[in-house]
Amino acid sequence: MYVAVKGGERAIDxxxxxxxxxxxxxxxxxxLSVDQIREQMTLAVNRVMAEGSLYDPDLAALAIxxxxxxxxxxxFLIRAYRTTLPRFGYSDPLDTGDMACERRISATFxxxxxxxxxxxxFDYTHRLLDFKLAADGEVPDAPERTAPPEQVPHVTEFLNREGLIEDAPADDATPxxxxxxxxxxxxxxALRLQALARADEGFTLGLAYSTQRGYARNHAFVGELRIGAVAVEMEVPELGFAIEIGEVTLTECETVNQxxxxxxxxxxxxxxYGLVFGQSERKAISMALVDRALRWEELGEDNxxxxxxxxxxxxxHGDNIQATGFLEHIKLPHYVDFQSELELVRKLRREAAE
Structure with a gap:
């Protein structure tokens, strides 16, 4: 990764x-306060947490x-901060079947x-500018919400009862x-999914769109898209059992492909399959489409x-921090390199003239 080199110290200050x-x-x-960003720019906060690989809404809001x-x-700020944190252990695998769903839709059933x-x-909004927001108008209260079911089965389980969909992989190896x-x-x-989960949303979206347009023959149905809170548990050796240490909001998408x-x-x-921190529907769906496209070899399909x-x-190429570092380093001084290129071009022009 490229980082900025120091030039004139006074100029930098x-x-x-x-x-x-x-x-x-x-x-x-x-x-603008950090609290306002956290509470009113939640989708931006969620994206920073997902691509920064750190679930902390307050820190993500501060970074924004x-x-x-x-x-x-x-x-970049979140990833840099995360490297300074101690690692006490690993949590147990999350059970998204126990998700308290705030949103759950299916395009198949x-x-x-x-x-x-x-x-x-935003699915049913008219995409018209609301000038009441510019006038700081009052937001109407939403209807009273019903409590979400404690446990909601995954849609793919219905297909699995008839053997109409492949079994979910049962790999107990630690990735x-x-x-x-x-x-x-x-x-x-497992490693590909990790990389996709923190890949740049725009890059992943572009790849996913390309698969829908025929570059991978990947026409999928959204079997289920769900968003909600999931408990995080961790084994404590001294106790001999797992305890709940918190909860995270996740977006999970399962696509059904022919x-x-x-x-x-x-x-x-x-x-x-796609699983992302926070409410990140576009990213989760894109991730699921790209995940399926990358499975061509194991499924015996043509590349x-x-x-x-x-x-x-x-x-x-999906990691935006690596991409940014490599791309932006070219705006830093390259005087010596350019002078050598300049002399080479002048020499070639002289030889051509002769």
């Missing part, structure tokens, strides 16, 4: 002071404020045990931790040369 002044903006306008709203810079819950969504170990290829599905079968497997549906099927291309 002045640039930092100017940056702080620009961040504050017009001092006649009330300063410090970065002047640049979410990639905020992700209308009537579901537990029901479909629209929840807070590598991408936040502590560098990415290496070949990467199994599969023609093989000599050993009957025709059935296959799965794509049509689509970008979303290329594991190396996807995993090595």
């Amino acid at each position: 002045n640039a930092h002071a100017w940056l702080a002044e620009e961040r504050r903006g017009d001092r006649s306008v009330a300063e 404020k410090q970065a002047r709203g640049d979410l990639i810079e905020a992700v 209308k009537d579901l045990p537990g029901g479909q819950v629209l929840g807070p969504t 590598p931790d991408l936040t502590r170990e560098p990415l290496e290829l070949p990467a199994d599905r 599969f023609k079968g093989s000599k050993t497997e009957p025709p059935q549906f296959t799965r794509g 049509v040369g689509a970008p979303a099927q290329d594991t190396e291309f996807v995993l090595y």
